[in-house]
Amino acid sequence: MLSAPDIHMKTVTRFIIAVLASLCISAFSASAQKFTVSGYVTDASSGEPLIGVAVIDRSTSLGTVTGNSGYYSISLEGGEKTLVVSYLGYEEKTLQLSLKSNVTLNIPLQASNSELLGASVTAHSSASGARTTQMSAIDVPVSQIKTIPAIGGEVDVIKALQLLPGVQSGTEGTAGIYVRGGGADENLLLMDGVPLYNVNHLFGFFSVFNADALKNVTLYKGSFPARFGGHLSSVIDVRMNDGNEYEYHGSASIGIISSKFNLEGPIIKGRTTFNISARRTYLDLLAKPVLMYVNRDNKTDAGNYETVGGGYDFYDINAKITHRMRNGDRLSLSIYDGDDRAHVDMDDVSTYELAEYDTETGVSTPTGVTRYSREKMKFGWRWGNYVTALRWNHELSPTVYMSACASYTQYRNRLAVSMSDYDSRFENGKESDIDQMSASVAYNSLINDISANADFEWRPDPRHDIKFGPSYTYHTFRPGVISLKQKGSYSDLPELDSNFDQTVGETPIFTHEASAFFEDNWSVTDWLKADLGFRTSFYGVGGKTYFSFEPRVSARALITDKVSFKASYSEMGQYIHLLCNSNLSLPSDLWVPVTKNIKPMRSRQTAAGLFYDLGSFELSMESYYKSMDNVLEYRDGASYFGTSTGWEEKVCMGRGWSYGLELMVQKKVGKTTGWVGYTLAKAMRQFDREGMMINDGNPFPAKYDRRHDLSATVTHAFSKRFDLSATFVLASGNCGSLGYDEYHTDEIGGVGPDAGLEHWSYAYYLPYRNNYRMPMYNRMDIGCNLYRESRRHRGTGIWNFSIYNVYNHRNPFLIMVDSESEYDYDHDQWKSWPVLKKVSIFPIIPSVSYTYKF
């Protein structure tokens, strides 16, 4: 992967490192004697570490923010100091210090709006806001996510992210996201820092994130911090709750699609906490009455019946145990397990008595011989993730903090079909002439990742916040293994007896990925702040090693105290691809690593924007340009369905680019919260390499290219007993491919020198891929929560009523050409004509759920 631009980047890297080193040295050598104040910032009532809390030295206006573990560290010159600790939604705290030595100071913060039962939102701004260097990132408060109306009342993190500017949703109702013109597989989804491969339940209509278990969700669309890598277009960093250190709390919820519960509390008060959430759907239970109705006439005769059964359900479990040691270290163990299960069973039994037919008399005479046959078929599909992560947070020194993690993640997919056939003959109660056959096909695919990483935070000086660390992942890909089994015996044809058991498929692929990053969040002056960093990675697959160097630079210039200008440049590399063809997220979609022929994807993104803090409001305007190399598209006509065999031949490698403008107004605190976002964007693809051309090498729109996308979500807490929320989306339609011209294709160049030109068949001429834009998409959802405190104040009951697509707008799920016909009485014949049809699958959907919190 070392190409000319990379060699060029090596020079750039050396330059950056040299500049960094010299600046660091000068900064440190010029400083007087300093002492460090460090510790954790937590929620006073629960002990939950708070992420993104600002800790500022009032005299210098220099400061820091807490990391994912709530840890902060700030080095200051000795003397009297005033530290201001602020966090949106919490009461600001001012601390007076006489700094003569290093100090460990844990800071509990009190929530500022504890009188409200419901949705008045607390939030932080570690990743957004005018004063940070971070841009192209949005914190979405989990409390806000929980109030956004959703299909079936099932709160969904990914669907909430789809409402943000720069994020396009895929097909309606699905949880796929497309960020700034990127593909569905270009999003890095992290749960407590561990990647998840499959984030969808129910073919993408729900995501695997259970909001009850979450503490924080941050979406990065660009300006990627160097600690993130491996995917081109976005990082979705989801953090789980640690659990309450002092009291037991929980909730139980029942809805029309699923039920769930959450329980948290101390195992050892003030030291060890747990947090566990579980969710299960009951579509299988709901289907049972339907199946009973379908099978109502069956099984009345034990010898003759036909039954069909089946069901679908999914579950997920999130669990986390956190232990705070006496020396301040924190150990946490996070576990996620989730599966989707679908199955269909059919059973067909028939018994009949043989008769002899007399052709002369036309009379049938029973023979006393009975034939018995039974056919059974079972289909099962199961897929899901398992993730576990063990994290150790340790203060190496007052200025150096380490967060080490070992993790294991698995994505598995198993599909099995089995059939059996049994025939026999009964005569005088004795069974004979037994023919039996059974066959099964099982398809298995699996990805295992074993990872270890250590992130270090070094705060030698208030002006420098340095992070660095290595990581290593051992990937095992088993893209697809098919097991075939067949067994049969036949009473009158013993030569056909069979016993076949064979496993075929691709051999496992083992790959190594090692990376390291460095970033320095540097306060150059009071008004200028920069985040300089880089990430390098090596990827070894099949004897081939790829190297990637990814510089990350962003800077913020304060124009006024509340207005800033930011700019960033970041490069990302990606070594895996997702093979999928459909608009839905199917479990048969396969992740495959890069190969000798299919090179890693790479993106370069430049962004700039203006940011305005208006107290509880944040305004932002960003523009970006992103280019992508080695992106994949399927060749014309290629169909991928559950097997990776020969996948390299089915794809083309090309490039893409996208650019756009994003506007956002966000209000995170108070009785009214929400945001309005607008995106003006364009995303294109071009595949012009020899042997890999699509559309004759000419550019064409990306599938989810949308010119306009307006979304708004607002929640208002009218009282502590009632809040109302609404979501509105208005966007350009998705792109699709539709041939506008019908014509007949000729057989040209037939065999023989004088082969004729014969009309072969009719076809629709498609000038280029994704040439048609579906009608505009618009939808409004509303929801409300009614809170009722229990009599003894032990808990709160919450009724949630929501309506998805409240004015029942039929948004297109897909567009197709069909025909209509009617009888023409004048000409005494049927007349038909073609029509364009849209298929909608989500009409108005009301839902209700009840949650009890204690």
Place this chain on the structure above:
Amino acid sequence: MKRLFIALAVLASAISLSSCEEIIEFNGKYDGEKLVLFSCANPDASVFTVSLSRSRFFLDDSQDERPYDITGGKVTLTVDGKTVNLTEDSRMPGTFRTDLVPKVGSRVLLNATADGLAPVSAETVVPARVRFTVVPEEPKVVDDSEWGIRVERHFRITIHDEADERNYYRFSVVKDGTDDPYFTPGKDDETQGGSMLYIPTYLMTNDVAFMRSGDFDAVVDVIEGESVYFISGLYDDSFFNGRDYTFDAWIEDYIWKYEPSYGGGHESEEPREIDLYDISGWGIEVDSVSEDLYRYQSSRDDYRNYDAGLGSIFGEPVSIHNNIRGGIGCLGALTPSLVMF
């Protein structure tokens, strides 16, 4: 409770009824019907033929009986600077012919117009003949039954591929049909012109250069542990560009032990004498094909498979290759090379 169930049933019905198909207006930009042109330059042909028709808007609901026919069509052909007007075949409207046949290496330019449609043009170059050699092996009997034998005839084929250019080939099996009593050259379905029979027999190989993944061959590969590829299609030289490439190929032939009776059955026929070693009169034809023709036929095959398969739900759409400026269709070229045994 009963009322609740009734209410839920009514609600579910309302939802399912409102979730359905709906006819919508076309909101795209359609730039009008287009002239459709197809032709293929073959230096061994006796005439040069062009087919003209028109496209129609895919939502056109007129009940026109011949919606693709054109009127007032005119076609001019320029071959290496010489221009002629083609004559429309009165028996086959829309078909134009001339006896100006391009040669190997000729630059061919076509211009066509028709009433009410934008003029179109296209050009191509007739490719050079491919050099190849065939070494036949002795036939092998692979199956012997009461009524006949199945014979494999193996060949060692060497293609001399030109370097520094992308070449496209098509393989077919031919048989000299001049003395075959059951075929009338140029008339029967199995024959295409002259006295040469173009046998609808698959030429097979297990050479990886002709592997087409994702189709039946791949399944054969997986299940059987070996590959068999039918190479009666079009291939590019990406696997052997600029090299002399030798591979093994074979055809299968079933030889009846009795004289076949085309009137019905074989039981009453007399046993016939079988000469396994007689392969005289058989041949392999390798056509050198223009890139446009290769891409047109490949994409058309993909379109057919896409249309017949899972299509729009699980597959990517297919755009049939078009090299007609201002219209739709394909001007291709091919040059045959033949080796007889």
